[in-house]
Amino acid sequence: MRIGVPAEIKSGEFRVGLVPAAVRELCAAGHDVMVQSGAGSRIGFGDAGYLAAGARIAASAAEAWDAELVVKVKEPQAAEFAFLKAEQLLFTYLHLAPDLRQAEALLRAGCIAIAYETVTDGEGRLPLLAPMSAVAGRMAVQAGAHFLEKPHGGRGVLLGGVPGVAPGRVTVLGAGTVGAHAVRIAAGVGAQVTAIDRNIKRLDMLDREYQGRVRTLMAGTAAIEESVCRADLVIGAVLRPGGVAPKLIDRALLKKMQGGAVIVDVAIDQGGCCETSRPTTHADPVFVEEGVVHYCVANMPGAVPLTSTLALGNATLPYILALAGKGWKQALRDDPGFAAGLNACAGQITHPAVAAALGMTCAPRTDVLRA
Template sequence: MLIGVPREIKDHEYRVGITPAGVRALTDAGHEVWVETRAGERIGFSDALYLAAGARIANTASDAYACPLIVKVKEPQPSEIPLLRKEQVLFTYLHLAADPALTRRLLESRIIAIAYETVTDAAGALPLLTPMSEVAGRIAIQAGATALQLANGGRGVLLGGVPGVAPGKVLILGAGTVGTHAARMALGLGADVTLMDISLPRLRHLDDIFGARLKTRYSEAHAIEELAYEADLIVGSVLLPGKRAPKLISRALIQRMKPASVLVDVAIDQGGCAETSRPTTHSSPTYIEEGVVHYCVANMPAACARTATQALTNATLPYVLAIAGKGWRDALKADAGLRKGLNLHLGQVTHAGLAADLEFPCISPDIALE
């Protein structure tokens, strides 16, 4: 199969859909991979490395998008949508529940859109979202610690404190992959960390892992308010796969937080978990609203793009090999977890959660594939 890997054009997005090592695996399997020139240049994956791995170099985005299977990282940007064509397979992160306009345009393109973030494994986990969640969770603490510095609008709190001075208070909403890795990083800095979730088994598991260093609380409105008022840094990491994030933090709550405290909303890809959250970019990552510094970058892992690209290819490569080797229809029929990644099929929404959030008609993937 012909596989196209375009260069990402979202603000400061330096990840690339496949590493040279991934290309080598695909070409060894008999596939032809077209990588847009300079797609991985900023993270040390030169055109020469891709050529050595067996890729062909596409001189333009149009050349890369001429392939029947497109493998990339982020959702198509406005200038990329006209390059898509009917019955083309797009395999990438989409996060469509937060973007009805993009959803409509992709439906009009009549492509087959498989979203990394809704693919599941045999245990029901999210194997293609997990690596970026690991990266984002760790970056969230780095970004939050930086935003807390006075020069960046924060309250001047050092998360780890120093001898004789109390550490900063970190509140993490959601004990999934993002929240767990954020907790690990914050504890490593010496912060006072509380992690909230609605799953008591998950909280027990993390209590066993981290012990007394980590405080855990059941997530309900009163407890969130109580802890948010004391926090120097809040990390929002709640997830409903394929759906908009729930708004756990109201504007009224933000108004009562400590002046110049920080909110890092990792859920912004799915609309954000605070009423005051709106997407930002790496070029302009923060804004202040109601006296609180908001960091809401919609492609956080791009800050560590080399690490993120390697982690992503490790996870996606088996699926790319399956789609390219069996054909997209047979690959989806053979793998129920991959089939859950099917968000759009030839002008129809095929993910129930997405359709419910956007109030679009929905057809089941099983029926669509027949």
């Protein structure tokens, strides 16, 4: 199969879809890999390394996109919509639920779009979202601590405190992969941490791991309001796979928060869990609403692109090998969890949560794979 790897063009994005080691595996399996010149150079993967691994170097984005399978990191940007075409496989993060414009572009093109973030494994977990969720969860505390500093608009609170002074309060909304990693870092620096989730098993796991050092609460209006109002830092880590994130913090609750508190809304890729959240960039990461600092960078792991690229590549390579080796229909038929990643195909939305969020009709995946 002919595989294309374009350079990422989203603001502040330095990750790359394939590293040379992965290219070597694909070329050894008989596939033709074409990498856009400079696609990995900003994180130390130069064209020479890709050539040595067996790839061809594409001189332009158009050439890299002219492939049967395009492997990326982030969703296609508006400038890339013209490269999409019928029957082309696109394998990347899509986050379609809050992005009608992108969804319409995929449908117009008639391509086959498989989203990393909705692929599941045998236990219902999200193996291609998990590596970036781990990075984002750990980064959320780091970013929150930075913007809690007074020169950056925050309350002037040190999360770990000092002898004789209480540590800062951190509330984590959601105890999945993002939330668990955020809790780990926040507890590690000595903050007072509260984790809120509606899944008692996740809360039990945190309670056992931290032996009571992390307060765990069942999600509910009263619990969220009380904890958010007291917090110096709130981390939004909720997820509905494929769907829009629930709005857990409305403007009325925001007004009750402490002045200079920080919200890091990791759920912004799916619309955000705070009513006042809107996507920001690494170049301009924060804004203030009702006296509360909002950090809503939509590609947080892009700030540590080398770590993120390597972690993501470890997870995606087996799936890319399956797509290229078997063809997309057989690869998805063989793995129902992989089939859950199919978001759009031949002008139709094929993921129920995405369709519901966009107000569109969902074409059953079984029918698409049978055709």
